[in-house]
Amino acid sequence: MMNHQTKRIYLSPPHIGNLEMKYVREAFQNNWIAPVGPHITLFEQELAAYTGSKGAVAISSGTAGIHLALRAIGVQAGDSVFCSSFTFVASANPILYQGASPVFIDSDPATWNMSPKALERALIEADQEGKLPKAVIVVHLYGQNADMERIGRLCTQYNVPIIEDAAESLGTTYKGHASGTYGHFGIYSFNGNKIITTSNGGMIVSDDLEALEKIRKWSTQAKEKANHYQHTEVGYNYRMSNILAGIGRGQLRVLDQRVKARRKIFETYQKELSHLDAISFMPVATYGEPTHWLSCFTIKPEHTQATPDQFINEFENHNIETRRLWKPMHLQPLYRQYLYYSHTENKSVSDELFKQGICLPSGSNLSAKDQKRIIKMINQFFSIH
Ligand SMILES: *Cc1c(COP(=O)(O)O)cnc(C)c1O
Numbered sequence: 001m002m003n004h005q006t007k008r009i010y011l012s013p014p015h016i017g018n019l020e021m022k023y024v025r026e027a028f029q030n031n032w033i034a035p036v037g038p039h040i041t042l043f044e045q046e047l048a049a050y051t052g053s054k055g056a057v058a059i060s061s062g063t064a065g066i067h068l069a070l071r072a073i074g075v076q077a078g079d080s081v082f083c084s085s086f087t088f089v090a091s092a093n094p095i096l097y098q099g100a101s102p103v104f105i106d107s108d109p110a111t112w113n114m115s116p117k118a119l120e121r122a123l124i125e126a127d128q129e130g131k132l133p134k135a136v137i138v139v140h141l142y143g144q145n146a147d148m149e150r151i152g153r154l155c156t157q158y159n160v161p162i163i164e165d166a167a168e169s170l171g172t173t174y175k176g177h178a179s180g181t182y183g184h185f186g187i188y189s190f191n192g193n194k195i196i197t198t199s200n201g202g203m204i205v206s207d208d209l210e211a212l213e214k215i216r217k218w219s220t221q222a223k224e225k226a227n228h229y230q231h232t233e234v235g236y237n238y239r240m241s242n243i244l245a246g247i248g249r250g251q252l253r254v255l256d257q258r259v260k261a262r263r264k265i266f267e268t269y270q271k272e273l274s275h276l277d278a279i280s281f282m283p284v285a286t287y288g289e290p291t292h293w294l295s296c297f298t299i300k301p302e303h304t305q306a307t308p309d310q311f312i313n314e315f316e317n318h319n320i321e322t323r324r325l326w327k328p329m330h331l332q333p334l335y336r337q338y339l340y341y342s343h344t345e346n347k348s349v350s351d352e353l354f355k356q357g358i359c360l361p362s363g364s365n366l367s368a369k370d371q372k373r374i375i376k377m378i379n380q381f382f383s384i385h
Contacts, residue, residue: 009320009374012193012294015258015365020250027246035220037242043249044203050252051178053186053205055212058240058248059219062167062189062202066137067094068218068238069163069185069204072211075100075134082122084114084139084146084165085328085340086350090189091139091165092329103133103339104330107349111285113146114138115343116154122341123158136162140169140179141326142282142359143195143262143293148174148182163187167202170195171259174288180205190244195258195293195364196251198244259291261364265371266292269360272375278304278382296325298356306385308358314381320374325357326350 023039032038040058048056059065075081077099083092085104095102105122108115119136126132136155138146148164155162162183166172170188172179180186185208188194190201206212217223222235240248270281282296299306308324315322328350330340342348361374 006319006373009361009366009370010363011321011323011359011361013363013365014192014197014199015254015363016247017250017254017257019253020247023246023249024243027243032242035237035239035241037245039242039245039249040240043240043245043252046249046252047188047203048205050255051181051186051205053178053181054207055209056203056205057212057216057219058245059202059204059238060240061090061191061200061238062165062187063090063094064219064236064238065185065187065189065202065204066091066163066165067097068215068236069187070094070098070100070135071218072208072215073135073161073163073184079134080126080131081135081137082119082133082160083137083329084141085330086112086326086353087139087141087165087329088167088326089329089332089334090167091137092335095137100134101338102329102335103341104328104335105136105341106328106343107353108147108343109349110283111144111147112141112282112349112353113144114151115349116147116150118341118343119151120154122339123154123160127158132158133160136160137165138162138183139165139167140172142296143169143172143291144282144285145169145172145174145179145288145290147285147287149287152182167194168293169291171255171291172288179288184208185211190248190251195262195291196248196255198240198248198251201240201244201248258364262292262295262362263290265362265364265366266295268368268371269295269297269375273378276379276382278306278385279378292362294359295362296357296359298325298353299358301356304382304385306382308356310385311358311381315374315377318377320361320377322361323359325353325359327354
């Protein structure tokens, strides 16, 4: 029963402001249609200032950013890298690009992000076997920061650098600091469904300016300074284009408005659905301010037999896009062979989240009327399931 009358409500569509077109037009007028130009430098400076980082490098995607950060840390074939299991595959794939092996770490039920308990067990065992990881990739999901002080203490104790995958958490704060600025490197993504977008793109931030210089060089085919093409090490075509940086500059101006809108959407869902015993919203940690990039909840099996797939199909029939929560990496055929540390010896939190969880439409341009329609449908769904 597909309803063609109503316009589709997307999960997290782009939301363009007033300045993006002006910056893109400038790029056209000055013929800076290349992975070089003034918007790139300005976008880097403006994002570094926004996050309170010493420097930033604009690149073609968040995935490219994680890859370059791993290389800057010196991750090579045969090394191991710890990574959150409950995440999008882009967090882990760059580990394989470097020929290293991932070890996956479960989530904490209080934050849905990396479990410090599981991380501690993994570090103790790796240390005993003389196989400490070269890096830990900590992911901040759905606009909520991981518990960085607990994770950071453990990593400092074992002398392992942290890469923060902040693709989903630009605008989030942790104890007053911007998400992505706690570790050695932080990575943001500007792909089409992120809180701000350049259609495709990413940024690496760090206080290690020397490493950022190397990263900038690697992102443009590792050209040496010379009048001819001179290469001593391998590079990539990973630089952001000047046109997309123009879009990014416009988007950055409205980021705080986008954050406010997403928070309001979450609060409205939570308020209007608080009477439902069958669902439980993503917990909010007290140490920071989440953006609620996506509003997520889990279905409680003790209260209903409804499954996430039933829910998603029902909403699809009404032209509303909803999604399952991430399928953990340790359950993916690609990654099943690698080590995994669950939250406690006999409880895997991310397995449960995947089995029971749903993301709701959360775009900053979601109208109050459309959100009302979604809320009404959620009520209906759980009244009959
Ligand atoms: C979106 C996302 C990425 C990848 O970003 P791209 O810019 O699409 O390469 C990485 N990690 C997480 C958790 C993401 O959600």
